[in-house]
Amino acid sequence: MIDVCLLGTGAMMPLPGRWLSSLVVRTGPHSVVFDCGEGTQIALRALGWGLRSIDAICISHFHADHVSGLAGMLLMLANADRTEPVTLFGPPGLRAVVEGQRRIAPFLPFELICEELAPGAEFRIADWYGSCAAGVHHVPCLAYRLDLPRRPAFLPERAKALGLPVELWGPLQHGTPVEWGGRVVRPEEVLGPPRRGISIAYVTDTRPVPSIGALVAGVDLLVGEGTFGDPAEQARAVETGHMTFAEAAELAKKARVRRLWLTHFSPAMPRPLEHAAEAQRRFPNVTIGRDGLCTTLSYEDGP
């Protein structure tokens, strides 16, 4: 199960009622924040999910509206008496940006690990498998995907048929072979077929290029930018390295994602809902994001 919350949906500058684009995802005691513009710490604290669970912050790129809240965020974690390490992920250049930001936040009671990711890199955060792809923007930019795998079901009737004592079931459930009856019993002998996990992608400040489509293929939830709602802004989307609602919906459709949330709305678009039809007629399972929009993604056949 993954809890997801859109902390903010704004582009460029925070507005009354619209924080800068940021997403938090949580599973059990672990959470990850995507992007951290000015004010993200406020939205995150208002959400009330607890601050000590944040394992990592993934930065898409270094335009200020995606990273200017980093010093405040780190100090908020410090004030919450965090001592466990925090990992920052981002494109190459991350360390220099963080060093610059930390000139006003030099003392932290936890280790801060900076991982500069090349497009295509894979990484781990707690139980999540992370991957990323290069966006097409005016500066290096990463789109992210997290996969929470699901173990195959344990089939006790098979374990019983093999005469396995219950104390050997645990290792097999977790994928470890055991010795029993003078031979090695492999996990596959007592486990069901592979099961679909849960996946989520965060894509902002990019054109809808094929590498992004490949990254987000089949995710349960794509949180994707729709900077411009009005199709008349198409040329401007190309020029500024963004997407229209229609383009984001086409991306979602081609990549066969299950659900799309639009975010990262231009400050010149006060009512993004007015343009919902532009997306809906291309990809029906779309939600026009709003600050504080939350959901829970469950495994297909229950927890």
Next chain:
Amino acid sequence: MIDVCLLGTGAMMPLPGRWLSSLVVRTGPHSVVFDCGEGTQIALRALGWGLRSIDAICISHFHADHVSGLAGMLLMLANADRTEPVTLFGPPGLRAVVEGQRRIAPFLPFELICEELAPGAEFRIADWYGSCAAGVHHVPCLAYRLDLPRRPAFLPERAKALGLPVELWGPLQHGTPVEWGGRVVRPEEVLGPPRRGISIAYVTDTRPVPSIGALVAGVDLLVGEGTFGDPAEQARAVETGHMTFAEAAELAKKARVRRLWLTHFSPAMPRPLEHAAEAQRRFPNVTIGRDGLCTTLSYEDGP
């Protein structure tokens, strides 16, 4: 005339309904912002005084809650199509902090001038005369004062008595001697006695030391920190380099300021008004600050 607005009254972290401590003062088409933590740009835009009037930003010190909004503020000015230079004032170290912040705001359409001020330094911003003094905090910190001088009254009856033609009145009004009747006429001959101007001081993140008292002596409005309201927090105020309400009120009283606004409230103090009496019984003309508190300071006998 000076318009004054308290943009935020919080210390350490922005809270719902309480932005980080920041003050803006305006006279005619010129304004100055004091401190610029996360969210200050939002409060400033909500105020609606216009963004292109900002000549300078004075930073007290480099703790994040006083400067973390700088990148966002500069980009907001850029988005408002500002092209006139902006000057930043702050303690030594300002340039390094600004360089760090600008790694996420490298392109600005205006010149950014950084003035590192030694305690006691004097400076000019438009018609204001600025001065500063060292606070006692855990890092170098400056308290600021702005004085808007007032020209002496022009006395037309004296000008007439000297037979001066009207076209020579202007230079004399502005302090420039003129030649008339075969001699030099000095401005003092047609001007009244000196007149009190308007003065304001911004003092935060410091103990109430004598140098601060000297800086703020007699100002019309002292905007001063009262991080702690409860007198039981006195030891903590000393330890953290801050003031209690009582100490700020004593400072105002000793310095014979005309009015005191308290600000920079600890996040642990949700209702600063509960402690108002601590200040009022020492200095009656005190206001417990709140976000958006505004006033206009006029010359004593009208504009």
